[in-house]
Amino acid sequence: MMNEPAKLMWWQGGIVPAGDTALTLANHSLHYGLCVFEGISAFPSGDEGHHIFRLQEHMTRFAESCRLVGTSLAQSPAELAAACHETLTANGLRRAYLRPLAFLGDGVLGLAAPGAQAQVAVLAFDVSGFDAVIRAQQPRLALSEVARLSPHAFPTKAKVSAGYLNSRIAWLDAQQRGCDDALMLDDTGAVAECTVQNVFGVRGRTLLVPDSPAALDGITLASVIELAGDLGYAVDRGPLAPADLLACDALCVASTAGGVRPVRSVDAAVFDTDNPVVAELVRTYRQAELGLLPGYAKWVSAG
Numbered sequence: 001m002m003n004e005p006a007k008l009m010w011w012q013g014g015i016v017p018a019g020d021t022a023l024t025l026a027n028h029s030l031h032y033g034l035c036v037f038e039g040i041s042a043f044p045s046g047d048e049g050h051h052i053f054r055l056q057e058h059m060t061r062f063a064e065s066c067r068l069v070g071t072s073l074a075q076s077p078a079e080l081a082a083a084c085h086e087t088l089t090a091n092g093l094r095r096a097y098l099r100p101l102a103f104l105g106d107g108v109l110g111l112a113a114p115g116a117q118a119q120v121a122v123l124a125f126d127v128s129g130f131d132a133v134i135r136a137q138q139p140r141l142a143l144s145e146v147a148r149l150s151p152h153a154f155p156t157k158a159k160v161s162a163g164y165l166n167s168r169i170a171w172l173d174a175q176q177r178g179c180d181d182a183l184m185l186d187d188t189g190a191v192a193e194c195t196v197q198n199v200f201g202v203r204g205r206t207l208l209v210p211d212s213p214a215a216l217d218g219i220t221l222a223s224v225i226e227l228a229g230d231l232g233y234a235v236d237r238g239p240l241a242p243a244d245l246l247a248c249d250a251l252c253v254a255s256t257a258g259g260v261r262p263v264r265s266v267d268a269a270v271f272d273t274d275n276p277v278v279a280e281l282v283r284t285y286r287q288a289e290l291g292l293l294p295g296y297a298k299w300v301s302a303g
Contacts, residue, residue, distance in 0.1 A: 149214060
C-alpha cells in the first residue's frame with residue numbers, strides 16, 4: 001500500500017499543489033472509465049539526483065494507450081517525460097513511484113465527448129520505505145475463474161482504468177480464497193497474466209512466457225526477457241495452458257512496483273522460490289533498474 005501522493009504535482013503544463021484542480025463530479029472519465037495511466041519507478045542517482053527507469057518506453061505506451069481509446073494528447077512523449085522529472089524535482093523525491101494520468105474533463109455527459117482533449121497530470125509517491133515490504137513478498141496465486149477481457153471486446157493493450165474493474169473482481173475472489181493475487185486466463189483458456197502484473201515460468205534454463213492477446217504488454221516483463229537472453233537463458237514465448245505453467249520449476253511475477261518476484265504457490269501447487277535462475281533474474285533486474293549495469297544505460301533517464 002502506498003502513502004498519499006506528494007504535495008506537488010504536474011498539471012497541464014506546470015507544477016501546482018496536488019489536488020489543486022477544478023474537477024467536478026461531472027468529469028467524463030469518472031462516469032465512463034476513460035483514464036489512461038502509467039506506473040513508473042524513479043531511483044536515487046549520485047549524491048542528490050534521481051533517474052527514472054524505462055521512462056521513454058512508459059511514455060510511448062502512455063501515448064499509444066490514449067490513441068487506442070480515441071483520446072488525443074496535447075503533449076509529446078518527450079514533454080511528458082520532462083514533466084515526470086519536474087514532478088520529482090519539485091517534491092525533492094528520489095525513490096518514487098510516478099503516476100501520469102490522462103483523462104477527459106468536465107462537459108456534456110455521453111460517450112461522444114466531441115472535440116475533447118485529454119487533461120494530463122503527473123502524481124508522485126514517496127516509496128523510499130516501500131521496497132523492503134513489497135520486494136520481499138512471494139505471492140500466493142489463485143487460478144481465477146474470472147477471465148481476462150477479450151481483445152475482441154476491449155483494447156487490452158491500453159493501460160486504461162476501465163480494464164481494472166476486471167482485475168479487481170478477480171483480485172477480490174483471490175483474497176476471499178486466502179491468496180494474494182489471481183492468475184487469470186484469457187477467453188481461450190490460455191494463461192494471460194495476474195491482475196496487475198505479468199507472469200512467467202522457469203523450466204530448467206528456459207523462460208516460459210505467456211503470449212496472450214488479452215495481456216498488457218508489460219515493460220518489466222520485456223526487460224526480463226531481454227536480460228534473460230543476454231544471460232544465456234532461452235525464452236519460449238507462446239500460448240500457455242495452465243498445466244504448462246504449473247509444470248514449471250518456478251514461477252515469477254513482474255511489475256513496475258514489485259519488480260521481479262518468485263511465486264510461492266498457485267492454489268495447491270508449490271514452487272521453488274530459491275530457484276537459481278530466478279535468483280539471477282531478480283538480482284540482475286534490480287541492478288538494471290538501479291542503474292548499475294552500464295550495458296543497460298539506455299534504460300535509465302537521468303534527472
